[in-house]
Amino acid sequence: MASTDVIKQGQNVILKKGKSLRLYQVWRKRRVHLDKKHFFLDEAIGKPYGTTWDVHGQNVCLVTPDEERDEDVREGGTDNRGINDDTRSQKLSDEDIKALKSKGQHGAAIVEQLVENSTSFKEKTVYSQAKYLKKKRDKHLMRFQILRPNTILLCEMYLMRAPSKNIHLRIDTLAQILTAANIQSGINVMMMETCQGLLLGAIMERMAGKGTVVQIHSESAPVRLAVEAYNFPSSYKDTLHAFPLDQLGFLEPKESVESNNPEQSTSEVSDRLQACKTEEPQATNGKSVESKDCPQCSESDAKERSVGHRTQKEEERSNGEEENDSNVEDCDAAADDAGMVAMEADCQSGEGGTQGQKRKFQVNPEKEARKQRRRESLCRVRDLLHNTKMDVLVMACRFQPLPIFTALFKFLAPSRPFVVYCHYIEPLMECNEWLRNCNNAVNIRVTETWLREYQVLPERTHPNVNMSGTGGYLLTGTTVSNET
Amino acid sequence: MGFLGYSDVICDGDKAIVYLGYNSMMSLKLSHGTVTQTKRGALRHSDIIGKKYGCRLSTLSDKGYVHLLQPTPELWTLNLPHRTQILYFADISLITLQLELKPGSVVVESGTGSGSVSHAFARTIAPNGHLHTFEFHEQRAVKAREDFKDHGISHLVTVAHRDVLEHGFGIDFTVDAVFLDLPCPWRAVSHAKKILKTSGGKICSFSPCIEQVQRTCEELGSLGFSDISTFECLQRNYEHRTVILPYPNLGTKTVSRDDSKQASPNPDDSSSLQDTGIPGTSTEARQGDGATDIASGTTTPEAGKPLDRQGETDREESDRNEGGSQAKRPKLCEGAPQDNKKGNSLNYPTKCAVPWKDMPGHTGFLTFATLYILPGGS
Numbered sequence: 001m002a003s004t005d006v007i008k009q010g011q012n013v014i015l016k017k018g019k020s021l022r023l024y025q026v027w028r029k030r031r032v033h034l035d036k037k038h039f040f041l042d043e044a045i046g047k048p049y050g051t052t053w054d055v056h057g058q059n060v061c062l063v064t065p066d067e068e069r070d071e072d073v074r075e076g077g078t079d080n081r082g083i084n085d086d087t088r089s090q091k092l093s094d095e096d097i098k099a100l101k102s103k104g105q106h107g108a109a110i111v112e113q114l115v116e117n118s119t120s121f122k123e124k125t126v127y128s129q130a131k132y133l134k135k136k137r138d139k140h141l142m143r144f145q146i147l148r149p150n151t152i153l154l155c156e157m158y159l160m161r162a163p164s165k166n167i168h169l170r171i172d173t174l175a176q177i178l179t180a181a182n183i184q185s186g187i188n189v190m191m192m193e194t195c196q197g198l199l200l201g202a203i204m205e206r207m208a209g210k211g212t213v214v215q216i217h218s219e220s221a222p223v224r225l226a227v228e229a230y231n232f233p234s235s236y237k238d239t240l241h242a243f244p245l246d247q248l249g250f251l252e253p254k255e256s257v258e259s260n261n262p263e264q265s266t267s268e269v270s271d272r273l274q275a276c277k278t279e280e281p282q283a284t285n286g287k288s289v290e291s292k293d294c295p296q297c298s299e300s301d302a303k304e305r306s307v308g309h310r311t312q313k314e315e316e317r318s319n320g321e322e323e324n325d326s327n328v329e330d331c332d333a334a335a336d337d338a339g340m341v342a343m344e345a346d347c348q349s350g351e352g353g354t355q356g357q358k359r360k361f362q363v364n365p366e367k368e369a370r371k372q373r374r375r376e377s378l379c380r381v382r383d384l385l386h387n388t389k390m391d392v393l394v395m396a397c398r399f400q401p402l403p404i405f406t407a408l409f410k411f412l413a414p415s416r417p418f419v420v421y422c423h424y425i426e427p428l429m430e431c432n433e434w435l436r437n438c439n440n441a442v443n444i445r446v447t448e449t450w451l452r453e454y455q456v457l458p459e460r461t462h463p464n465v466n467m468s469g470t471g472g473y474l475l476t477g478t479t480v481s482n483e484t
Numbered sequence: 485m486g487f488l489g490y491s492d493v494i495c496d497g498d499k500a501i502v503y504l505g506y507n508s509m510m511s512l513k514l515s516h517g518t519v520t521q522t523k524r525g526a527l528r529h530s531d532i533i534g535k536k537y538g539c540r541l542s543t544l545s546d547k548g549y550v551h552l553l554q555p556t557p558e559l560w561t562l563n564l565p566h567r568t569q570i571l572y573f574a575d576i577s578l579i580t581l582q583l584e585l586k587p588g589s590v591v592v593e594s595g596t597g598s599g600s601v602s603h604a605f606a607r608t609i610a611p612n613g614h615l616h617t618f619e620f621h622e623q624r625a626v627k628a629r630e631d632f633k634d635h636g637i638s639h640l641v642t643v644a645h646r647d648v649l650e651h652g653f654g655i656d657f658t659v660d661a662v663f664l665d666l667p668c669p670w671r672a673v674s675h676a677k678k679i680l681k682t683s684g685g686k687i688c689s690f691s692p693c694i695e696q697v698q699r700t701c702e703e704l705g706s707l708g709f710s711d712i713s714t715f716e717c718l719q720r721n722y723e724h725r726t727v728i729l730p731y732p733n734l735g736t737k738t739v740s741r742d743d744s745k746q747a748s749p750n751p752d753d754s755s756s757l758q759d760t761g762i763p764g765t766s767t768e769a770r771q772g773d774g775a776t777d778i779a780s781g782t783t784t785p786e787a788g789k790p791l792d793r794q795g796e797t798d799r800e801e802s803d804r805n806e807g808g809s810q811a812k813r814p815k816l817c818e819g820a821p822q823d824n825k826k827g828n829s830l831n832y833p834t835k836c837a838v839p840w841k842d843m844p845g846h847t848g849f850l851t852f853a854t855l856y857i858l859p860g861g862s
Contacts, residue, residue: 005683005684048683048856048858049683049684049856050683050684050710050854050856050858051856051858065708065858148684150584151581151584152581152582152584171578171581172574172577172578172715172717174581175577175578175580175581175582176573176574176577176578178577178580178581179557179558179573179576179577179580179604180558180573180577182556182557182558182607183608184488184489184587184607184608184610185587185610185611186489186611187489187490205586206586206587206608207587208586208587208588210587210611391490413490413492413538414536414537414538414539415490415537415538415552415553415554416490416538416554417556417558425722425837426837429722429724429835429837432724433724433835436724442503442551442553443503443509443553443559445721446721446722446723446724446837447719447720447721447722448719448720448722449574449717449718449719449720450716450717450718450719450720451715451716451717452715452716452717453713453714453715454697454714454715454716454849456697456698456701456712456714456851458698458702461694461697461698463716473722478503478538478553478559479538480503480538480539480540480551480553481536481538481539481540482540483536483539483540484539484540484541484542484549
């Protein structure tokens with residue numbers, strides 16, 4: 001067995017019990033939590049992935065494949081005419097069951113007792129018996145599987161636990177994003193997501209550490225929770241370049257920035273930032289920022305972040321309206337627009353702003369160094385985007401897609417795919433219309449998929465009773481140039 | 485050429501995709517001295533070679549123009565010569581993800597068919613993975629081999645002419661994943677088990693009929709595969725249309741009635757937008773757009789109307805014959821009395837997302853399973 005197939009300390013694993021999935025990092029003597037039980041995974045270290053385990057007290061023990069198989073039910077009644085819903089069929093009371101449990105009875109034994117004490121079990125049809133057993137086993141057996149995290153499991157896990165955090169991204173839609181974007185090793189990807197790093201992780205897995213990913217992120221630092229789960233080699237991170245969403249104005253084409261006096265345009269951006277940062281005690285004053293090439297990113301302070309967000313939304317809104325009106329990418333206008341928003345924001349929080357500038361602060365060399373690094377990274381990404389045309393644009397975020405889409409679209413080379421996901425169709429239709437007007441894309445599609453799972457059992461095959469109503473919508477297409 | 489990576493300039497011998505217009509494309513193998521007829525006019529290959537991918541090219545005699553695209557596996561699926569029935573984008577995407585394909589994966593496919601799935605697989609497992617594809621029809625195997633060579637992916641794909649159901653896969657190493665698209669997939673499951681990695685090897689079977697699925701699932705279960713699941717995945721396309729519904733003549737003359745309509749907000753719309761974090765903003769943008777577009781000059785206090793008409797027009801859309809344009813609008817108003825229609829005509833026409841009239845009702849069932857055979861005694 002290859003060494004990659006066994007569970008090691010420090011790795012992320014998924015515990016699967018029935019439909020519930022949990023992500024944990026494996027460490028000796030670290031407690032994990034599943035279905036109200038706490039236990040240690042120590043025993044599992046060094047054992048292969050895919051193994052099934054039972055919880056015994058605080059520890060887990062391996063289930064052999066023979067134990068694992070559910071024995072088939074052979075005898076049963078013909079139909080349910082004799083079965084009444086009178087709650088008297090089970091002779092064991094809740095207390096009895098609790099007593100069994102507290103005696104430390106194994107789950108399988110409890111299920112057996114339940115069957116023995118059920119007067120109606122024998123009258124049930126074999127199918128009904130199988131269903132009953134499955135239900136009881138799921139409830140009383142603390143049996144779970146340890147799996148290697150992958151895109152499917154992570155997507156399922158997030159979708160079950162907090163669909164809105166995951167922007168309702170469904171497995172088939174995620175699969176289509178990756179395919180439509182033609183994600184492969186060695187290409188340059190430009191992407192924006194707000195699904196906790198799930199899409200980024202999926203893309204990184206398909207690129208295997210070769211190529212470039214420019215990740216536009218909305219918070220002060222990119223959220224890459226799910227990326228950790230993949231247990232990627234650390235070298236994969238070298239392909240990642242983060243760029244904050246609220247600095248997109250800084251990406252104006254070089255020529256226009258130069259002709260427009262770079263100092264001024266960057267200072268506009270930093271003004272805007274300044275306005276957002278007034279709550280931050282260690283905010284640098286306007287002067288020192290102006291003299292610098294790149295504005296700095298804000299620290300993660302909840303209050304300040306919320307202010308920043310508001311500004312950003314305003315900017316998006318005004319940008320979006322402008323795009324709708326003129327349907328042209330006018331960089332200068334966009335820059336002015338951004339400047340205006342910055343001023344507005346300044347007025348709103350004007351008082352705070354002056355306070356922030358007056359406030360004394362100590363220069364922390366570590367912070368300065370960090371800021372410097374951020375500035376350098378911003379410039380690096382800007383240069384990258386200006387010097388290298390991107391091979392694909394992928395977006396799956398909770399923001400209005402059009403403003404971001406129009407801001408990033410111009411960095412794509414001709415004859416390259418783009419994919420925008422949205423849980424709602426109308427925002428994609430806006431992008432669709434913008435694309436049709438700008439004439440820089442062909443094969444534009446807005447699609448939705450319908451995913452239905454089936455129960456396949458002898459004589460009992462049918463679609464599952466419940467299915468997902470929507471997996472969201474995708475806008476896909478190919479860029480073209482109008483050079484002849 | 486774009487089957488792997490991207491290149492900028494179109495070269496002699498490349499296969500380019502000629503985009504002719506909405507829903508209309510063709511593939512073109514380029515060679516100097518050839519002229520190809522398209523519905524937009526003739527294309528001289530020498531004019532194309534040396535141009536950049538993505539460029540626009542006028543056809544000879546200036547009848548029209550086309551765009552020249554780099555082929556990707558997805559574009560190829562839409563343009564390949566059908567030698568068999570093929571799998572399409574939605575199914576291929578789900579299969580690729582469920583089989584956990586990534587660079588370096590070793591995967592087996594049977595049968596090759598027209599190579600629609602093969603191209604997508606090859607793209608995903610490049611640069612260091614490998615696809616072993618089996619086809620029992622000799623000529624198809626030969627053609628597929630030619631295609632892969634033409635498309636610069638032959639180093640990633642081995643085509644074998646072999647009847648897998650009768651003779652198994654005949655390979656003596658283990659693979660990460662097996663994809664079966666065969667008439668009797670259950671007969672191939674035991675062969676697949678022999679070559680799959682036992683530490684989580686993945687198998688997928690595509691079958692159009694439920695009886696095939698039934699037998700395959702039984703076989704998978706009895707051979708010790710776990711996590712057996714069956715899905716159906718269908719894609720629906722939408723288009724953007726301007727929807728114009730005539731204002732109904734109710735025989736009354738009141739103008740105030742549409743105020744009451746506006747007063748009722750649409751709970752559906754606002755609640756659904758809430759968890760985007762920006763409630764209402766996207767509708768505002770649309771309305772602003774719509775108002776200037778339609779009213780053009782009229783003062784419109786109605787500009788901020790909720791988009792609650794979206795739902796109803798979607799359904800009633802089928803009554804209307806085709807996408808209207810600005811020119812058609814005045815005509816439409818003729819039916820309704822002038823004063824009544826005035827406020828409401830600002831709502832209509834409206835842009836709607838309309839599903840295509842036809843969509844696939846069924847492609848096939850996808851059955852997935854995982855193989856974990858645990859070493860005894862561990």
